[in-house]
Each structure stands twice: as structure tokens, then as C-alpha cells.
Amino acid sequence: MNSGDDRLVQLIGKRVSLRHRIAPESSAGPHLSDAVGELDDGGPGPDGAPTLRVRTRGGTVHVRVADVVAVRAVPPARPKRPSWAAVEHLERICADAWPAPVVRDLGAWRLRAAGGFTRRANSALAVGNPGVPVPDALAEVRRFADRHGIPPVVAAPEGSPWWRAVRDEGWEVGADPGAQAVVLVAGLDSLAADGPAPGIAFDAEPSPDWWSVFDEEGADLTARRAVLVPDRPDGPQLGFGTARRDDGALTGVVRAAVVGDHLYLSRLEVLPAARRSGVGSVLTAAAARWGAERGARYAVLQVVRSNRAARALYERLGCVEHHRYHYLVPG
Template identity: 30%
Template sequence: MHDATDMETPPRQGSVPVGSAWRIERCAALAWPAAVTEEREGWLLRHSPGVTRRRSNSALPPPAPVRSIEPVERFYRDRGVPVRVQISPAEHHRELDARLAGLGYRVESGVAVLTARTGDVVAATAPADTAPAVTAAEATREAVTPAGTVAAMAREVVTRADAAPAGAAGSVPVEVAGDPGGWLAVFADLDGHSDSETVGREVISRIAGPAAFLSVSQEGRAAAMGMVVADSGWAGVFCMATRPDLRRRGLAAAVLGAGARWAAGRGADRLYLQVEKDNLAARALYERVGFTYSHGYHFRTFP
């Protein structure tokens, strides 16, 4: 059994206030919608049958100190699934974490949440000798329904500098789509999880807010991908993946740059993303283009 001291002590540089961290988590929950969502005593309870991703089947605590976990346990036990709590921000909910550890909840999956100014990422991924060009979609405001669903957005191709290691040259075309459509096939190809098709159908297809679905093709096949969802001045970066044999060619940086340009055009001046704490290669890339540590989270699950 692990306890609260088993989790990596996060760096403090770049941390944001607790209120901002909680707002990020709320934005992320809306950007990655669960099939069933309920609010009980400040808890955000999420359940998605058939989806194995922890964030789709876990409870997000309120920002105030937690007095009772009974609503959480009842919600998940009524559905016959393990009780899972997302301890976020972990730096703020140490008492809750210790309490769950004492009740036998096991610890899972340490995650770092990083944030960046959108303009910093645009600048870091733009060609060194030219100013970033405004894409057609950034110059045209797409129609949005009252519910926030993108009603129409043309597919486009944007180009960003290949931010590969020193010595690499050239540029990477990134395709940006306003609906998942054909992008879901790219997701199923590159995601690498057994439930990829289910996630595409049950999670990604439910996204209501403005979203960009980004992909790079090389050698006639899907090479890299990402997804960006805008909400209330923030934009979340999700589903970043690069085909293993095509890594270190700047593809991920190109996707990030295209996503940042898209987000800037939707009024999002801040970006956030979630990355496993032990994924040092990905964290190095994100830090290189301007992301810094905001807060951490992990899960507690019983039984």
C-alpha cells in the first residue's frame, strides 16, 4: 500500500494558485466529457461505461476541504465499479489523500499539469526567420450554436517550423479539422490503447465546445496527432502522440504550434496539458516550447 508520501514532490516554479488549478481541472473535465456527470456536495462525479481511462471514471473533489467521501462511494458502488478519486490539485488535497490512503485506497498514475501562455508557444514553434502567418481559419470566425457546438469550420493546412533537435531542417504541414470526422481513424491508429475506438465514439464525439483536431501525415501514413479544446480563455491540449519510428523530427512541436495558433484565434490566451510525471521526453518538449509546472494530480482507487 502506498501513502501520500509516495508521490513525487512537484517543483514549485510556475505553479498557479489553487483557484486557477481547480478551474483548469473543471475545463479539462468539460473538454473530456463523461457519459454520466453529476454534482454532489461539491464533487464532480464522472462515469463512462466501456471506457477504461481513469479521468472518465473518477470523482474530482471541490476546492474547499473535503468533509465527506460518502457521496462518491455511493455513486460508484451503485454502478458496480471501483471508487476512484482524482486527487487534484494534489498539493492542496494532502489531507484527503492521506485519509483515502488510510482507508485502503491505492495510488495510481501520477500526472503533471503544465500551462503556458499561448503566445509563447506560438513564438517558440514559429520559423526563426519569419513571423507566423495567420491561417485562413484564424482570420475567419466560425459559426457557433448557442450550445457552443461548432456549426461549420473548413479543413485547413497550416505549416510550422520543425522544432526537432539542432541540425534538423524543413517545415511540417499540420492538418487542422473542426470536427473529429476522419481524425478518429488517426486517433485509433496512434493512441495505443485497447479502448481507442470506444473513446473516440463515447468521449471525443461528445465534445461540445470549439475544438481543433490536428494531424500530420508522412510517408503516406498518420505520423502525429493532437487535439485542442477551447473554453473560457483557456485551451486544453489532449491526445498528443507521435508514431515511435518518426519521433525527434519536430512533429509534436509542429502540432503544438498549430494548436496554439488555433487557440489564439479563439481567444484562449493560456494553454494547459496533462502529462505523466515519468514521461521525461514529453515534458522536456513541452518545457522547451514554453510550458511550466502548474500542479499535479494522481488517483486513489478502491478496491
């Protein structure tokens, strides 16, 4: 920004209240407006004049620097807890983007099995009324798990009515670090790359070297493919991203899945030799652009709570916590 206003420069990246002109003072009606949100440099506008962006809860507001009347820093917004209906909606989107090959609905619960490949696809998603008393529902979870050779596990949003009901029956949060996870969200406009990134490609099918990045010895490969590359007409739109150096060497991969207006990001992995070089950020931005081109407006990710590196990366890119969920096991 070439505004000559040191005050504005110092406030970039902070939450501000910004008053700006929207019409000449001589015009009828309001001529000033206020925007509250994170301030960002908007670069030159269509006429070449410097601009600002204010990322508000209602969307991004674009302001010419010359139209700024007053600006001040304000405290961070207090997080607003999403409704349980919104949590349920997002959990179902995540489940559709990571589909188990075996699914049985029990009222609003979704019992899932995938040969043991990932707990996400081998647990009962409890986000509503199972249609039977909870003790009976949990007994059915046990029977279903036994039939498919997997441990009985219930996935439930932390603090939700369904989480409390299962806990009341003596089920506990799993003891391992992976039993607690965070759901992160972001608007794609804040994540997406402005244009194609060199060395990044997205394919409808994962290449052999895409698969090779993951050390999953002992995994059921048929189940793994059924979850990650589901062959079903109602499945998500899929893109398997790769990042390569100029010499063609693979540096990172990601899986992108579009479900409705959401882009579900997963399997982001950067090879050891390429870490701390920005590959993860570039892949995420490219995946966001890929998803936006296919109608997505929002990004959603599920991250193990203890994975601080991944959470820090996504938070730097603008993702915020929507809710948390636990994997509950019999006590």
C-alpha cells in the same frame, strides 16, 4: 540578431534584467524602463532594426537593440505556488475539455463515469466542499462507482485541503505510475506557430487514421468517442490535428479543445518512424495557433509525472508546471 553585441547573443535564452530607453532623455517623465524575464531574439523590427524580446511575468516586452542601456543575467525566478482557487479553476477547465458522459455533482465535487475509458473521466474530481461530511462523500463515491462498474477513485490536487481530507480518511495515492500527474501551462503567444505549417490539418471530427494511431484494444469505443468527441452544445471547440509527409503518410496526431480562454492539448502521438524529427513540436505549435484563432490565450496539459519524454518536450516549448494531482484509492 545582427547586433554586433556578443554579450546580448550570449544571454539569449537566459533570465535577465534589461534596462532600455523608452523616451529621449530630453523628454518629460521617465525615459528608462527595466524588464526582467527570459531574453529572446526578436528579429528585425518594423524599421528593419534588430530587436529583442523579454518574456516577463506580465507579458512580452519588445525592445530595439539600439535602445538597450544595460543587461545582466539574474537567477531563475522562484516559482510562486498558485492559489487553490486558481488550481480549482484550472482543474474544472481540464474536466470540461475531457468530459465524461455521466456526471453527477456532489457539492463542489464532480463524480464522473465513462465506461472505464481513462481515469480522468472515471474519477471523482475533488476541488471544493462536497456539501456533506467527507466520509459521507467518499461513501457516495463508492456507490457511484459501483453503479457504473468502475473502481472508486478520487482525483485531487496534491497538498490541497481536499487531498488532505481524503487522505485523512485512509485513501492512498495509487501505486501505479499513472496515479501521479502534472498540470502544465503556457501562454499561447510563446507556443503558437507564426503561420500555417505544411502537412498539418485540423478537422472537427477525427478521421479513421487519427483513431488508428491509438492502440486501445478492449476499450469501450462508445465511451471513448463520448469523451473525445462529445456531442453536446455546451462542449469545447474541438480540433483533431494530423501531420503528414509530402506523400500523405501520417506522422502524428493531436487533440485540441478550447474551453473559454484556455486550449487543452491531449492525445499528442508521433508515429515511431517519425519520432525525433520535430513532428511533436510542429503539431503543438500548430495546435496553439489553431486555439489562438478561436480565442484561447493559454495552453494547459495534463501529463503523467513519470512520462519524462512528454514533460521534456513541453518544457522545451515553454510550458511550466502549475500544480500536481493524484488519483487516490481506498487504503
